[in-house]
Amino acid sequence: MKYLTFAQNLHDLNLIKDQGMTEVILGHRDFSRFGKLDDENYLALATRAHELGIKVTFEWDILMTENVFASTSKKINEFLETMDSLRVQDPGAFEWSLKHTDKPLQFIAENGNHNLLGLKGWIDYAGPRMERIVLSIELSKNVIAEYIKELLVPCEILGFGRILLFYTPRNLLSPLTSEKVALNQELVALGESEESPHKGFPIVENTHGTFMFHIKEFCLLEYRDDLIKMGLDTFRIDLRWEGLSYLSDLNNLKENYPKDLMRGFYLVNKTDVLFPKLKNSRLQKREGDYVGEILEAEKGQHLAIMVKNPKGLKKSNRLKIIHPKGEVFEVQIHWLKNTALEEVESVEMHKLALIPFINGVWVKSHVFYLDNEIDK
Template sequence: MELLAPAGNMDKLKMALLYGADAVYLGGKSFGLRAFSDNFSLEEMEDAVRYAHGLGKKVHVTVNIFPHNADLNGLPEYLTSLRDIHVDAVLIADPGIFSLARQIVPDLPVHISTQANVTNWASAKFWHDAGAKRVVMAREVSLKDVKAIHDKVPVELEGFVHGAMCISYSGRCLLSNYFTENRDSNRGQCVQCCRFKYNVVEEKRPGQYFPVMEDERGTYIFNSKDLCLLPYLPDLYDAGLCSLKIEGRMKSVHYVATVVKVYRQAIDAYERDPEHFRVLPEWVEELEKISHRPYTRGFSVSRPTEADQVYSHSSNTQTHEFIGLVRSYDAERKLALIEQRNHFKVGQTVEFLQPKGRLVRCAVRRILDEDGQDLDAARHAQQVVAVPVDEPLEAYSMMRREMKNHA
């Protein structure tokens, strides 16, 4: 089973791979559906491919907009460049882009994006017969239907298992077009209108806003809960998926690393002993620490109900915040060299999430600056400090603090 993680920039790519992803998906400066992510220039993408391949891992690139004529300008050269820097696959939704890719770079594997809305075996067969290597299932497909597709069509199947859900059909939304000027969600510029607060206005009473529900805050009628299929890992295997995909190219480094590590541990545990697999409480706890909406199982085993929406607010919840990144550990002096990412001070209780090792909890007894002088706090952005930690820590471990302890 491949674990596929989002990479909004090079830092997130590195963390995803170090924390256990087998592959990452990312976008270039054009032709992808996340225009507001940092995204990669071709030079940065080449560095990313080189880094991932050095770890024996893969890079998939999104070319999944629904283009208008003008959007096709430069596409042949872009596809050729992706081939030349040796990306492992491109994700495509539009038949026109697919056709051009098959003509221009016939040896470059094509994965059919979830935006193509593949919900049945006939559609999957169409893409397979046309030359697609993999099909990413629409989020609206149940695991029962995924298995039926797997049994009928000899094509790789990929499915989303964690992250934000969309009120529209696998992301095909026009709300952004209506509420903003020239912000087409199907061409990479969605402003997430589904997270806005909505009220009703009656045409003969302009300016009078009536809540859709009896709530003084209004309601968020399009605001889906976040997907989490960790409890259904055995079912994901049984359905015939070959790749489990995490949403979140615009999410934080903390989010990407935490989710990747949880699913990495779960996949490894299942593959070691499928018969006795169970979801560990510490995995569930980890997924609560990151910024997220309440979780839902989406369409995986039944149709969503009103309980799968969040009607009262659009803000996320989380229990912990990312405050530092471990650069290195001095085993002789038992000091962790930490790059500050948020204010922390002496006396606070913190924990370290490691790429491979166990979770380490301790109190901040001292903070030393680069000259070895004691500080009462690490106040400055990306300030490098040393903190005594008795247990060895891996480089790229994330230092976190429970949010209620932030004083």
């Protein structure tokens, strides 16, 4: 398993060399969300990296709308000779790079891309140009292991670093300050919300937009043996915020690091288990034997049902009524009326039917045929 990190200056490159790393990500400020390198500094670092025998990966992870994309993408040509690989996230950058360069591609599949079929699709599309795929940190260890086994290209995951929660192209901090913000100036803040117990979300605004990070940073250092056994190719360490000096003692990085750390969903991802609680499941059962919904419950008088079944409602029907809180009532209709208050034998679909009031039944209760139950 290789370690991979970012360099922002010549000192960083020396530290990387000292750690025996063989590849570095360089972030040019026009292409990389947090890249600070201008043309001159990028070229200087790329040259120096090659002198040190370190492979250069050029990062293009800014999402660009068409006008910016068209003008910026051409600029990559100026750097092609200095990069060994190109690392992209936007499908447009992926497509452009396949067509306009011959560089090996690293595809950042960190947003979404939580199924094997899709990941294989990206890999198939790039063919032999796909050098590596960067997997999402929302994947749990079992899934990571399966993907490493099934995907035919080397896989990378973030092993240590900030967790990006939110990315917008809009400037959200500068409107809050009366100070004039200079070009390429970075604004930073720590945020806390009234609705969340979490405090101190790092927020950064730069020329590419505004970014919010988790209060804790991501750390899988203690799971490196597992990841090696799985066959992980690349373990990325992102120290752009606290400085690369921590790299020198990787085994004690966790203890020495000044920020709280978390392993995210590495052990298990249960971010869908709350979904059934987000709505009243009893009100969702509207298939097959569903008659309709109670629109009015007039105590001692009647229940009004909007009939929604093509079979309509007949006086002979036995019904099951489910209250929104789950209580179930089984009834035989004794009389059935239409909205002209005439006693009728049946009421057709899309019409209101009145039946005798049943104590405990309320508006929004759902009505089902009891004789033809499908879904209990």
